[in-house]
Amino acid sequence: EDQVTQSPEALRLQEGESSSLNCSYTVSGLRGLFWYRQDPGKGPEFLFTLYSAGEEKEKERLKATLTKKESFLHITAPKPEDSATYLCAVQENYGGATNKLIFGTGTLLAVQP
Amino acid sequence: EAQVTQNPRYLITVTGKKLTVTCSQNMNHEYMSWYRQDPGLGLRQIYYSMNVEVTDKGDVPEGYKVSRKEKRNFPLILESPSPNQTSLYFCASSSGAGPSSYNEQFFGPGTRLTVL
Numbered sequence: 278e279d280q281v282t283q284s285p286e287a288l289r290l291q292e293g294e295s296s297s298l299n300c301s302y303t304v305s306g307l308r309g310l311f312w313y314r315q316d317p318g319k320g321p322e323f324l325f326t327l328y329s330a331g332e333e334k335e336k337e338r339l340k341a342t343l344t345k346k347e348s349f350l351h352i353t354a355p356k357p358e359d360s361a362t363y364l365c366a367v368q369e370n371y372g373g374a375t376n377k378l379i380f381g382t383g384t385l386l387a388v389q390p
Numbered sequence: 391e392a393q394v395t396q397n398p399r400y401l402i403t404v405t406g407k408k409l410t411v412t413c414s415q416n417m418n419h420e421y422m423s424w425y426r427q428d429p430g431l432g433l434r435q436i437y438y439s440m441n442v443e444v445t446d447k448g449d450v451p452e453g454y455k456v457s458r459k460e461k462r463n464f465p466l467i468l469e470s471p472s473p474n475q476t477s478l479y480f481c482a483s484s485s486g487a488g489p490s491s492y493n494e495q496f497f498g499p500g501t502r503l504t505v506l
Contacts, residue, residue: 309490313497320394320480320497321433328489364433368490377448378423378492382432 281367283381290388293354298384300365301347308370310348312341315362315383324350324363355388362386392417394498396481402504403471411466411501413481421484421491422464423448424456426477427500433480439464440491471505478502 284299302310309328313321325334327343334341338359340351350363365381394415403409415422423438425448435448439458453475455467464483468475479502484495 309492311490311492311495318500320482320500323494323496326488326490326493366433366492368492377438378435379449380425380433380435382430 281365281379281381283363283365283384285384286382287385288387290352290355290386292356292388292390295351295353295355297352298350298363298386299347300350300381302365302367303346304367304369304379306370308368308376310343311366311368311378312339312348312350313364313366315364321364352386355386357388357390360386360388392496394481394483394496396479396498396501398501399499400502402506404506405472406470409468409471409503411468411479411481411503413464413466413498414462415464415481415483415496416462417483417485417496418461419483419496420461420486421495422458423482423495424454424464424466425480425482426450426475427480428477436466436479440486471503473505476503476505 280303282301312324315321325341330345332343338353342349362383362385364383369376397412420441424436425433427433434450436454437456439445481498482495
C-alpha cells in the first residue's frame with residue numbers, strides 16, 4: 278500500500294538551531310512530492326514541488342531535497358515565525374494518468390525565541 | 391487577489407440533513423480537490439476533478455458527491471450526513487502546469503463541519 282510517513286511528529290527548536298524534517302514514501306513511481314506549511318486554523322500553504330531524485334529547492338530558510346525513498350526539509354537558523362505544521366504529500370506516477378494525492382500526518386515545529 | 395473560497399466556514403447540522411459546501415476559485419485552474427483533515431489521520435483526499443465534468447474518487451469518497459459544471463466551482467455534497475463525517479474540510483485548486491497536476495496547489499480556508 279502506498280504510504281507517506283513523516284518524522285518526527287513534533288520538533289522543538291531554539292531560534293537559530295538548524296534541523297531537518299523527514300518524509301519517506303513508498304510508491305511504485307513518483308510523479309511529484311510536495312511540501313506545505315499549515316498554520317493553526319488555516320489551509321495548507323504550498324512551499325515546494327520536487328520531481329526527481331537529486332532535485333533541490335530553496336526558499337528563504339527552507340531547503341527541500343529528494344532521494345528515491347525520502348525527502349528532507351532543512352530549516353536553517355529558524356525563527357519563531359517558522360513555527361507551523363509541515364506537511365509532505367506524494368502523487369504517484371501510474372500509467373501517466375492523474376492520480377490521487379497522499380499526505381503524511383505532518384511534523385509540528387515549534388521554534389522558541 | 392488569487393484565492394479559493396469556501397462557504398460556509400462553520401456548519402453544525404443533524405444526521406441525515408442534506409448539505410452542500412461550496413468552493414470557488416478565481417485563478418482559472420483546471421484541477422480542483424476536496425480533502426478532509428482529522429486529528430491523527432492527516433489530510434485525506436475525498437474527490438478530485440481534472441476539468442469540467444471530469445471527476446474521480448480520492449481515498450475516502452464514501453458518503454460524498456461532487457459536481458463540476460463550471461470551471462471555477464466545485465461543490466461538495468453530503469446527501470445524508472453522519473457523525474463520522476464531522477471534520478475539517480478543505481477545497482483546493484491547481485493549474486496543472488508542469489509534470490504534476492498538483493503543482494502549486496492553493497487551499498481554501500476550510501469548513502468546520504459538525505454532524506450531531
